[in-house]
């Protein structure tokens with residue numbers, strides 16, 4: 436039993452989610468005591484976005500962004516602590532900001548980079564900070580992602596029913612929890628990263644509220660077929676992806692021509708829904724229940740398309756299971772911090788492809 440803080444700033448790049456949780460029974464029972472979200476300051480957001488692609492003076496800029504992120508995390512920590520004393524919190528699990536994700540890409544090793552100055556965060560907060568959760572899995576030849584499946588399994592697995600969990604973040608990822616047998620998990624492909632990017636470029640809004648703009652357009656089946664021909668979709672797991680592949684540059688060759696912008700948004704929403712539905716049917720045809728989390732769960736249009744594409748599957752938001760959709764990933768990193776302190780592996784080798792179970796993270800002690 437103990438209090439932990441989880442911090443997540445994901446590939447949607449919308450901001451930071453923080454939770455204060457009470458974890459009991461070795462992480463099997465989780466109670467969210469406080470949640471706080473704040474958008475990134477516009478300058479930090481655009482710098483983090485820029486750092487996703489090669490550019491000038493990257494080392495210096497990345498170090499400054501890592502400092503700025505630590506200070507932004509400190510504010511969220513203050514917000515969730517409220518009256519709780521720091522001494523009561525066993526650790527902070529801080530994801531950091533993924534700016535590059537290239538597991539296995541170079542000499543078969545590759546790297547993944549989550550920016551965050553963990554030392555600065557520990558110094559400012561006076562609480563143990565666990566961060567850099569993905570590198571050890573990559574060092575063990577794993578994808579380093581997705582890491583939430585172990586957490587999903589602890590919270591959502593049912594012995595009598597094949598269940599799945601879908602996170603609609605910047606990237607969509609699925610966890611498949613069969614009634615019997617190993618857990619599967621992988622990134623399906625793009626979700627909010629492209630939906631938000633296209634929406635912002637054409638409407639000036641950071642995201643497509645409720646998916647209403649997408650719903651106003653028409654799906655361009657030819658364009659959708661071109662996009663679905665991307666080899667990533669057919670690759671077998673273990674697999675993970677990010678903005679390294681699915682940035683707006685991935686769209687541009689096909690879409691800068693004379694297409695209506697709302698139709699492109701409709702087609703992007705359809706790309707998310709169809710790639711997820713196809714993955715679920717292909718890899719877990721026995722699934723009868725799908726829990727959905729991540730900010731994309733608020734995209735009513737994408738949710739309606741998933742419902743239409745997956746008849747016979749009960750689709751529910753994780754709110755109904757007691758964990759709000761925007762809290763799941765932050766809670767997962769609190770859970771992973773507990774696993775680190777208790778020296779329990781955080782990865783599932785059958786998901787990431789790592790050579791074996793590994794304790795994930797690096798510790799910056801409070802004092």
Ligand SMILES: Nc1ncnc2c1ncn2[C@@H]1O[C@H](COP(=O)(O)OP(=O)(O)OP(=O)(O)O)[C@@H](O)[C@H]1O
Nearest residue numbers: 445446447449604605627642644645729730731733
């Ligand atoms: N009302 C809404 N309508 C449509 N989309 C929404 C709404 N609210 C949030 N979103 C989407 O959710 C995104 C934020 O989701 P979330 O916080 O899960 O992303 P993330 O933490 O970056 O995820 P990940 O780490 O999984 O990539 C927003 O950028 C937006 O695309």
Ligand SMILES: CC(=O)N[C@H]1[C@@H]2OC[C@@H](O2)[C@@H](O)[C@@H]1O[C@H](C)C(=O)O
Nearest residue numbers: 446533536580581582583604606608
């Ligand atoms: C490298 C990286 O940051 N991956 C994220 C991203 O956002 C969603 C999807 O792609 C998932 O694989 C992962 O995040 C969650 C928290 C995970 O590791 O399970």
